[in-house]
Amino acid sequence: MRFSFLLAAAAVVAGVPAQDFPATRDQTSDALGFTAANDYGAPIPPWEPDHQPGWYYGVGPPPAGLSVVLDSVFCLLLELLLGFHCPAPPPHKPQPEYVQTFKNLTCASQDNSYQTFGLVDTVGDCQAMCDSITGCTFVNSYHDVNGKDGSPLLTCSLFTECLTASTADNCGGQTQADGSIDFIINSDGYCKKTPTA
Template sequence: MRFAALFAAASLAISGVAGTPFTARDASTSDSDSTVSVNVNAVLGSDLSAANFYGAPYPPWHPRGNPGWYFGDHGYLYPHLPCLEGLLCAILRLLPLNFLHCPVKPPPKPPVNDGFTPTFRNLTGATQAGDYLTFGLVDTVAQCKAMCKEVQNCKFVNTYHDVNGKGGSTQLTCSLFSSCHDASDAINKGGQSQPDGSINYIRDSDGYCRK
């Protein structure tokens, strides 16, 4: 009952979070008492289901849009986001595919033929489209591509720097979509007022279609 016990303990420790109960079973035993029903969102501390756009229900061009997760090597910089590493990844692996799963971190120099084709590069606008799936923060383009491979129906990634936006992050924004897009859809130019009075803008926007 290793993970079943972990789920139960986490559910008791975190209160006041709404969510859908999920039945978790420890595959290492056939005992009937090895199955427990828990509040998944309470365990995760966030709703990382597809129904909630994997933690980012508002897209990046929406005034209320905030990253739903962080995937990279500097999780300590983002204590307010679910960082896809360690114990959290072990828990997510127990959940069905309609929850976010942690990808394998790509090597420092990923292969040129990585399964993605560039559709635009170095624009000052980010993709804005109705087939939005989720968005978060990453350190590299390769990490964003790795995220796409773990999100159902993901066919396109858009990475860019949201200067002055989204909490002032210096990391890349990683937006995922279910259809491929070209430069004609890179219409999110920023222009949103921030709490400190600054205006955000987009730079280094790249798009990649998954083969």
């Protein structure tokens, strides 16, 4: 209870009225776990079994089961607790400081320079997330079609090294809970001209 009071007090100092700061224990726990040490909520990369996205960044409701959602309360918690600055609200357009290194592949990149992955609405949103993660140099956005109903969301993987099509060897093929086999389409890679500081 005392910790919640301290967070509410810090929110007021930050200019957010206490009544507008209904941070739950789960949101606080998620915010404290949103660090580079646990790959920003996605410690298992998307090419490994049992992977789960660590976050959703977009304008729609969060997908079921995601513990980290970049909403206003969560972003304020990140700012207050960890000094992490969330990107500006979406939607974003692809940014000119990124150079496309591959386009429309049916496989996604996998590399030891992996930082995190989550779900986004647009390529621009993926680039905005890269702009907020220290050391991020490369984004790989793609549709990981898993499940019979599919999803309009893009998977957004972030890396510290610039990658090329030669690293795109994660082609799906994993059996899903509903018995379908996932596959990857529209895999695009973008290298940032200057890594995020």
